[in-house]
Every structure is written in structure tokens, then in C-alpha cells.
Amino acid sequence: xxxxxxxxxxxxxxxxxxxxxxxxxxxxxxxxxxxxxxxxxxxxxxxxxxxxxxxxxxxxxxxxxxxxxxxxxxxxxxxxxxxxxxxxxxxxxxxxxxxxxxxxxxxxxxxxxxxxxxxxxxxxxxxxxxxxxxxxxxxxxxxxxxxxxxxxxxxxxxxxxxxxxxxxxxxxxxxxxxxxxxxxxxxxxxxxxxxxxxxxxxxxxxxxxxxxxxxxxxxxxxxxxxxxxxx
Amino acid sequence: xxxxxxxxxxxxxxxxxxxxxxxxxxxxxxxxxxxxxxxxxxxxxxxxxxxxxxxxxxxxxxxxxxxxxxxxxxxxxxxxxxxxxxxxxxxxxxxxxxxxxxxxxxxxxxxxxxxxxxxxxxxxxxxxxxxxxxxxxxxxxxxxxxxxxxxxxxxxxxxxxxxxxxxxxxxxxxxxxxxxxxxxxxxxxxxxxxxxxxxxxxxxxxxxxxxxxxxxxxxxxxxxxxxxxxxxxxxxxxxxxxxxxxxxxxxxxxxxxxxxxxxxxxxxxxxxxxxxxxxxxxxxxxxxxxxxxxxxxxxxxxxx
Numbered sequence: 001x002x003x004x005x006x007x008x009x010x011x012x013x014x015x016x017x018x019x020x021x022x023x024x025x026x027x028x029x030x031x032x033x034x035x036x037x038x039x040x041x042x043x044x045x046x047x048x049x050x051x052x053x054x055x056x057x058x059x060x061x062x063x064x065x066x067x068x069x070x071x072x073x074x075x076x077x078x079x080x081x082x083x084x085x086x087x088x089x090x091x092x093x094x095x096x097x098x099x100x101x102x103x104x105x106x107x108x109x110x111x112x113x114x115x116x117x118x119x120x121x122x123x124x125x126x127x128x129x130x131x132x133x134x135x136x137x138x139x140x141x142x143x144x145x146x147x148x149x150x151x152x153x154x155x156x157x158x159x160x161x162x163x164x165x166x167x168x169x170x171x172x173x174x175x176x177x178x179x180x181x182x183x184x185x186x187x188x189x190x191x192x193x194x195x196x197x198x199x200x201x202x203x204x205x206x207x208x209x210x211x212x213x214x215x216x217x218x219x220x221x222x223x224x225x226x227x228x229x230x231x
Numbered sequence: 232x233x234x235x236x237x238x239x240x241x242x243x244x245x246x247x248x249x250x251x252x253x254x255x256x257x258x259x260x261x262x263x264x265x266x267x268x269x270x271x272x273x274x275x276x277x278x279x280x281x282x283x284x285x286x287x288x289x290x291x292x293x294x295x296x297x298x299x300x301x302x303x304x305x306x307x308x309x310x311x312x313x314x315x316x317x318x319x320x321x322x323x324x325x326x327x328x329x330x331x332x333x334x335x336x337x338x339x340x341x342x343x344x345x346x347x348x349x350x351x352x353x354x355x356x357x358x359x360x361x362x363x364x365x366x367x368x369x370x371x372x373x374x375x376x377x378x379x380x381x382x383x384x385x386x387x388x389x390x391x392x393x394x395x396x397x398x399x400x401x402x403x404x405x406x407x408x409x410x411x412x413x414x415x416x417x418x419x420x421x422x423x424x425x426x427x428x429x430x431x432x433x434x435x436x437x438x439x440x441x442x443x444x445x446x447x448x449x450x451x452x453x454x455x456x457x458x459x460x461x462x463x464x465x466x467x468x469x470x471x472x473x474x475x476x477x478x479x480x481x482x483x484x485x486x487x488x489x490x491x492x493x494x495x496x497x498x499x500x501x502x503x504x505x506x507x508x509x510x511x512x513x514x515x516x517x518x519x520x521x522x523x524x525x526x527x528x529x530x531x532x533x534x535x
Contacts, residue, residue: 001413003408003409003410003413004410004413004414006401006404006405006408006410007410007414007454010445010450010454011444011445014444014445014446014447014450014491015444015445015491019300019301019303020390020391020394020447021296021297021300021301021390021391021393021394021397022297022298022300022301024394024397024398024401024450025293025294025297025397027401028397028400028401028404028405029404031401031404031405031408031410032404032407032408034408035407035408035409035410036408037407037408040287042290042404043286043287043290043291043293043294044286044287044290045286045290045400045403045404045407046289046290046293046400046403046404047284047285047286047287047288047289047290047291047292047293048286048289048403049399049400049402049403049404050277050289050290050293050396050397050400051277051281051282051284051286051289053395053396053399053400054241054244054277054278054281054396055237055240055241055352056395056396056399057244057278057392057393057395057396058240058241058244058352058355058356059355059392060243060244060247060248060278060381060385060392061240061243061244061247061355061356061359061360062336062355062358062359062362063247063380063381063384063385064247064363064377064378064380064381065332065333065336065359065362065363065366065377065381066333066380066381066384067312067377067379067380067381067383067384068363068366068367068370068372068376068377068380069329069332069333069366069370070312070318070380071312071313071317071318071321071370071372071376071380072313072318072321072322072325072329072366072369072370072372073317073318073319073320073321073322073323073325073329074322074329074330074333075318076318076319076322077322077325077326077327077329077330078330080322081327106337107334107337107338108336108337108340109330109333109334109337114498114499114502114503115502118499118502118503119502119503123503139506143505143506143507143510144514146500146503146504146505146510147505147510147511147513147514148514149503150499150500150502150503150505150510150511150514151487151511151514151515151518153499154486154487154495154496154499154511154515155487155515155518158480158483158486158487159480159483159522162476162479162480164337164340165340165341165344165351165354165355166340166351166352166354166355168395168449169449169476169479169480170476171395172395172398172399172449172452172479173452173472173475173476173479175395175396175399175402176398176399176402176452176453176456176475177456177465177471177472177475179399179400179402179403179406180402180403180406180411180456180457180461181461182461182465182471182475184471184472184475185350185472186344186350186351186352187344187345187350187351188470188472188473189472189473189475189476190344190351190476192470192472192473192476192477192533192534193476193477193480195529195533196477196480196522196525196526196529199522199525200518200522203518203521203522204518207517207518
């Protein structure tokens, strides 16, 4: 049981939002010590594993070009192209963004973000479409559309990213499994992420279209009643 | 051939890290100049020299890096990105051409992984070099700008960039100390140990639950794979690449449901000015639960 102390340290460290790197290191060292390894042995295992898994951090080589492209307006260009889309309902706008976001994640394009894309672009487009077809929205419906707009960013990002062969997730799986004695190829892992990405996209679209239908039935049945009370 | 190219890739990555150290060191307004420079220098040296440094010494270097982050001595400096006006103006001038270098990274990574024996990582490296050359040609920016922007981004990402590697190392330590066996013994008291279906359910649900508790699927993966994945799923003959990646995304289902993943769930609710700060999570719960069930089915179907 005492060997689980490292797991406990990780849980507590993350729960109290302590420095992540330090928490992981302390957990590893303590676990090694209670597992009857000496300090130098622990540091040797740590150092060897770190050198063996350098491939997990080679995304560093992409940073200069990504930084350069962002300086020259990559995100602004993407936003401009998305804003030209002409779609009639909130659900359709969110569905299209879901596809774009998933594909972008799958090819490792850093397009997206709640601050960069959802708040200035996707949410206003979705809200605009919804109020165009349904009139003034009630607070609860605006709240729901915000929830969906925030969620689409996460869905696309999470389930699309591991389709990229050198994504952080794929390399984590490769690195961890090889340290545990199961060497695998990154490409095999990336391919296995494709069905999940497709299914997540479909499920998300169902959720968005569901919202459209709910909104339509709510505001079309209410509209005549409003007119009556106005007379 | 593949090894030589990989070594070259490590050297390039190390150089990005060393340039970051230099840019921190020469940044007079940097709030943690020396600590930040030391952190990225150590990482750069480990990347470039790797196996040439004794493992024990690498361990000590990592320990120093951990002390630096724990004391908050690794931070972002005073470098700034381009102004909004500049970015908009450049986006208009260059147009959709900007996507070509961005996409070439993925095209090379996938193409080289699929059609050669060099692997996706070498592809990523070649793609990055090609993309950098293309981007410099398209934007007509001086090479120094790319180096500065790389350093700026790496400082922004900060020490979190080495977290996946540390978690893999943690997995190695857990393995050496026998943590997996302890968890496995505990679980086998609850579920039959040779039942593939129960094993897969325990692996996927364990990933989601642990991620909910920790807010980080990457950290959960090291622990749960050692404790549940290996003894209950991989040792039963599952395809490790398939089961592993799907277990990780089963963990992401947990990420969608936890306030511990504040960046994804709580901060966006504030950014969008929602009344209910749990509103994002509530929206995500049905999809997250459905995807968790689907992941269990996918592992059972695709990995066996």
C-alpha cells in the first residue's frame, strides 16, 4: 500500500495546484525510495527515461515557424475565412466549426481557442443566426448557446488532436508504453484515433442540431401567443 | 539513417531551447532572467548531448530544473508579439498563402510516416524545416524574426513543455518500484483478472475517473496504464497502440467533466460571460459520457 504514496502525492499536488513539474518529480522520487531504490538509482532511472523520451518534445522545432506565421496573421486569416461562411442557424455554424476545428487539430494547426476564436467570432455568429431566425432570445437560451460554443472548441480539440502523428498525446502514449515494455509506432496510434474523431464530430453535430430544433419549436409556438397578448 | 536524422532533430530542438535561454538572458526586463536562462540551457544541453551525459547527471539536471520551477524562477519575459494592426494588415497582404507552410508540417509528418521507413518524427522535423523556409519566403521576414518568435512561444508555453516527458519518466519509476502491481492486486480483488471486457471497462473508466480527480489526462495515463492497462488489457493480447491511444482519449472524456481542468471548462465560462460557471461542463456531460461508452466499445472491437 505504501507504494501508492506517489499516486496520492500527484492527486494532492494537482488538487492544490502546486507546481506541476515539482509535484511529478517529488512523486517519482518518493515512490522510488519507498520502492527500495536509492536516490542515485532513482535519479539514474529518471535521467535515462528522460533522455530516451526526448522525441516527445521535438515539437520545439516547429515553434519558430508557428510563431512567425502567427506574427504574419495566420489566425486573422482563418477568422476572416470563417466569418465569410453564410449559414442560417446557430447549430449549423457550430457544426461547421466542429469540422474545421477537428481537422485543424488533426493536422496540428493551432487554430482555435476560446479567447481567440469562440468569443470574438463563433459565438457572435451563432447568436446572430439564432436571433435572426427566432427573434430576441431568452437568457436561458443565450446561456445554452454559450455553453455549446465553449464546448465545440473542446470537442474538436480533444478528439481531433491525436490523429496527428506527432501530437503530444500520441507521443505520450508511445513514450509511456515503451517505458512499460510495449514499443509501438506513432503512426499506428494516430490511425487508431481516427474513428473516435469521426464519431465525436457526428455526436457534437447531433447536439447542435438538437438545439436548433428546440429553439425553433419553442419560438414558433410562442410567437402567435405573443401577438395575441399584444392585441 | 533514421537514427542520424533523429539525432539531428534533437540537436535542432536543443538549439531552439538554447536560443530561448539566450533571449531570456539578454532580456533586461525579464522578471526571472537567470532562472529562466538556466532552465532552457539545461534542457537544451540534455537534448543536444543526450546519451553522452551520464544518466545520473541528467537526473540531477532535471532535479535542478524542478527546483527552478518550484521556486517560480522560470517565467515569461518582456518579448512581445506583433500588434493587432500589423497582423491584420499582413493577413490581408499575404492571404491564404499563410496556410501552406502551416499545413506542410502535417503533410510531411504524415507522408514520411506513411510512405517511408523514417517515421513520423523525422517527418515532423523535415516538415518543420521546409515550413520555416517557405514561411520566410512568403512573409519575407528576416530569419532572426523566426528565431525570436520561437523563443517567445517557448517561454510562453514554459516549463509545461517538458511535462509529457517527465510523466513518461514517472511511469518508468512507478514500474521500477512496482506501483502497477499494487494497483493491479487491488483491482483484481474487485474484477476477474482474465476477463477482457471488465479489464477494458476498468481501463477506460479508470482513465476518466483519474482525469476527473487530477484534471490532467496525461498524468492519469502514466498511473492507470501501469496499474490497469498493462495487467488487465495489454497482457491479454490487446494491440498496445490502439488500446493506449483510446485509453488516453477516454481520459479526455473525463477532462470534459471536471472543474479541475479549469483552462478548458471554467475559464471559458468566464470568457463567454456565462451566469453559470459550470455551464460549459453541464453542456459537455452528455457527449462526454456517450464518448466514454463508445471508447470502451472501440477498444474491444479495434484492439482485439
